[in-house]
Amino acid sequence: MFFHNFKYTFKILFKNKSLIFWTFAFPIILGTLFYFAFSDIEKKEQFDRIQIAIIENELPNEIWNQALKELSEEGENQILQLQYTNIEQANKLLEEEKISGILILDSEQKLIVKKNGINETILKFAIEEIKQTETMLKNIIHSITYESQIQDTKNSINMTIQKILQMKTESMNNIKDVSVNNMSYTMIEYYTLIAMTCLYGGLLSMIAIQKNLANMGSVGKRSATSPTTKKTMILSSLLSSYLIQLIGIILLFLYTIFVLNVDYGNHFSFVVLLTLVGCFAGLSLGIFLASTLKSSENSKTGILLAITMFGCFLSGMMGITMKYVVDKNIPFINRINPANLITDGFYALYYYDTQTRFYHNVIGLLLISCFLIFISILFLRRQTYDNL
C-alpha cells in the first residue's frame, strides 16, 4: 500500500500544472531574468580608465606634463586616457558625457566636470596629486635653501628633485593588497533563488497532506475510511512530494551551474547536504501549514507563497543590502528565517574558508524543520470522526 499511494501521489502532484509552474518553471524563469540583469553589472562596475580632455593655454609645465604622462601610460596602472583639444570641442565632449572632465593648464590649473560621481572624484583626486607634488617640491626646495648655508645649494636642490620624482614614480611597498576574487555579490541572488525553490517545494507536501485530511475534501474522506494506517498514507505521500522537490531542485542546479555559470564554491558534498536539508525545511513548512490551517487550498497556497517571498525578501532577493541590514541589526529574524539560513549556508560555502557558519545554518534549518513537524504531528494525530 505504501508504494501504491507513493506512486499515485507522485502522479497527482506531477499533473498539477500550477504546482509544477511554481516549483519547476518559475525558479528557472526568475534565474534567467537574474542572469540577464546581473551578468554584466560587476564587470561594468570595475575600474576603467577615465577619459579627460586637456587644454593647454600656457607654456607646458614640466611637472604637470610628466605626471599626466605617467597617469596615462598604458598598462595596469593607467588611470587616465588623455586627449589634447580646444575648449569648444572639450565642452561638447563633456556635454555628451564622452569625457568625465576637462583640465585647463593655465597659470592656475582648473578642472571642469559635469556632475558629481565616482569617476569625477577619482579624476579630481589624480589631478590633485600632481598639484600636491608641485607643492611638495616647493616646500622641500624652500627648506633646503633655508637650511643649507653652503655654496652648493643648486646642486643639492637638483639632486633632491631627482630623488623625489624618482620616489613618486616608484611603486609603494608599504601596501599589501589581500583582496580576494570570490566577491561576486550577485551570487546571493541565485542563492535566494535556490532557497525560494526549496521552500516553494512546501506546496507539494502541502497538497500531498491535504489529500489525506478528511476535513479537507472528498479524497481525504475516502482515505480516512480506508483500512490503511494514516502513518503509511502520510509518509508515502510525503516521500513522493520530497522526491518531486528534489527533481525540481536538481534541474535548477543543473541550469544555474551549466547555463548561468553560478559558483557554489568548491565543496560539492556540502552543497548537496544543504540542498537536502533546505528541501526538508520546505517540506516541513508545507506539512505545518496543511495541518494547522483550516482554510481552503488556495488560501493555504497564497500563505505559503507569501511567507516564502517575504523570507526571500529578508534574505536579499530584492536587493542584497536587505540581508546585510537584517543580519546586522535584527539577527534573530534571519536566524529563524529558513530562506535566509539556506542563502547564508551557500554564502558561507562560497565566501568563507571555514565551515563553522555553514554548520550553524544547517543545524538551524534542521531545528526549525523538526519543530514544525512536531507541531504538525500534534495536530494530525488521533483525528477521529464519528461520521464523515
Next chain:
Amino acid sequence: MTIFKTFLKVLNKNKGIVILYSAILIFFAAFSLQNNDNSMQFEKEKPSIAIRNRDQEEGFTKEFITYLKENSEVIELEDKEEAYLDALFYRNVNTIITIPEQFGENFVAQNNPEIEVKGTNSYESELTNLMIERYLKVAKIYFTISPSEENFQKIKETVEEEIKLEMTSKLNTNELKKMATYYNFANYSILAGCVYVICLILSSFKNEKIKKRTIISSVNEIKYNRILLMGNFLFAIVLWLFYCLISIVLIGNIMFTKQGIGCILNSLLFTLCAVTLSFLISNLIQNKNAINGIVNVIALGSSFLCGAFVPTELLPEMVQKVAHLLPSYYFINNNEKITSLENWNWEHLSPILLNTIILLFFSCLFVIITNYLTKKRRKQT
C-alpha cells in the same frame, strides 16, 4: 452603465486583496528607494572604508587615520573577523584597512612597515587605494628628505592641497537619480498591480453564464470592451495617484520641478499602456489560477529586461536590444532622459517625444488586438 456598475461591484467585493496587493507593491518601491542609498545604483563621492587599527592612535598613525577619516566615510564595525568580511561582501565598506602594531613608529623610522588592504575591486576600492598610496608616498618623501616631527604639518598641508573645480551641470543629480530610480520601479509596481487586479476582476466576467448573457445582449463587443477599459482606468488612476503622492513624500519638493512633472506625466502614460496590456492579457487567459504566475512573469520579466531594477547602462547589450520590443523600455528610457534634461530645446526633447509616441502606439496596438480577439471569440461561440 450596467457594465461599469458591475465592474465597480466586483472591484468592491475584492477590495481587500486589491488594497493589500497595491500596498505591497508601493511599499516595495518605497523600500527600494530607501535601500538604494547603500547599494550599487548611487555613486558616492567618498568611499566607505573600515579601519582595523592594531597600533596606538598617536603620532604618525593618528595623522594617517585623521586623513582617512577626512577623505572617506569610516564605518564602525564590531571588531570581529566575520563582521568585517560580511561588511566587505555586502559592500557596506569597500575596503578594509588593517594597520599593524607599531606601524607609525616603524614608518617614521623608515622600516617599511606594511598596511593590509582588502577591497572589492570596484571604483570605490580603487579610489581608497589611490588615497592611501598618495598619503604614504608624500609622507615617505618628507621623512626621507628630513626625518623630523615638523613633517606632520607639511604632509597635512600637501595632501590638503586642492584644485580649482567647476561643475557645469546645475542639476541636483543625486535627487534626480532618486526620482529616476523610484519612477523606474513604477514599471514593476504599476504593471504588476494592473495585470493582477484587472485580470482578477475581469475573470468574474468570464463566467460562462455571464458571458453567454452578454453575447446575446444588444451591446456590441467594442462598446462592451470600451466600458470595461474605462473601469480599469479608474482603478489604475487611483493606483497611479497613490504612487505619485508617495513620491512627493519620499523625494520631496523636487517633484514639483519640470523634471518631476515630466516623470509624473510619463508614468501616467505608462499606466495607460499597462491598463491596455492588462486588458489584453485578461482576454488571453482563461484560467483564474494562472493569474499569479502570469503577473510575475510579465512584470518581473519586463522590469529585469528593461532596467527597472538595475540601471539600463549596466545591462548586457543583447538584453538592451531585446528590451526595445517592450513598452517598458521606452517608459524607463524616458524617465532617464527627463531626469537628466537640462536644456529644454527641440534637440533634447525630440527623443522624449518619440518615446511617448511609441508608448501611445503600444497602447493602441493592445486595444486593437483585444477588440479583434473578442470579436473572433464571439463568432466562435
